[in-house]
Amino acid sequence: MKTITGTADVKARLxxxxxxxxxxxxxxxxxxRGKPVAALISMEDLHxxxxxxxxxNNKSRESExxxxxxxxxxxxxxxxxxxxxxxxxxxxNASGREVDL
Numbered sequence: 001m002k003t004i005t006g007t008a009d010v011k012a013r014l015x016x017x018x019x020x021x022x023x024x025x026x027x028x029x030x031x032x033r034g035k036p037v038a039a040l041i042s043m044e045d046l047h048x049x050x051x052x053x054x055x056x057n058n059k060s061r062e063s064e065x066x067x068x069x070x071x072x073x074x075x076x077x078x079x080x081x082x083x084x085x086x087x088x089x090x091x092x093n094a095s096g097r098e099v100d101l
Contacts, residue, residue, distance in 0.1 A: 002027040004036070 003026060010017060010030050020026040021040050028040040041049075 001025075002029055004029040004031055006030070007032050007037075010040075 001024075003020075005017075005028060007030055010028070017028050017040055021028060021042050025042060027045070029036050030038040030040065
């Protein structure tokens with residue numbers, strides 16, 4: 001079961017909500033100005049979510065090229081082209097060695 005409540009109500013009744021989450025398996029959605037912004041969930045739910053996230057990350061890593069594991073998964077970065085341009089510009093401006101591009 002889930003309950004939606006405002007931040008002021010959570011501040012006033014936090015202990016009660018923690019008990020409801022911990023012992024009753026309830027999920028508390030906290031809203032601000034009518035929009036959901038956070039949730040109180042049990043540790044069991046949190047562990048379950050973390051395991052799902054870990055499994056998703058493992059699946060995503062399985063699909064990337066093995067060399068990317070050595071570089072911390074740079075394949076996910078969207079600024080690689082910019083980084084390459086910066087490296088080439090620095091190499092061109094470096095004195096003391098010739099660089100063919």
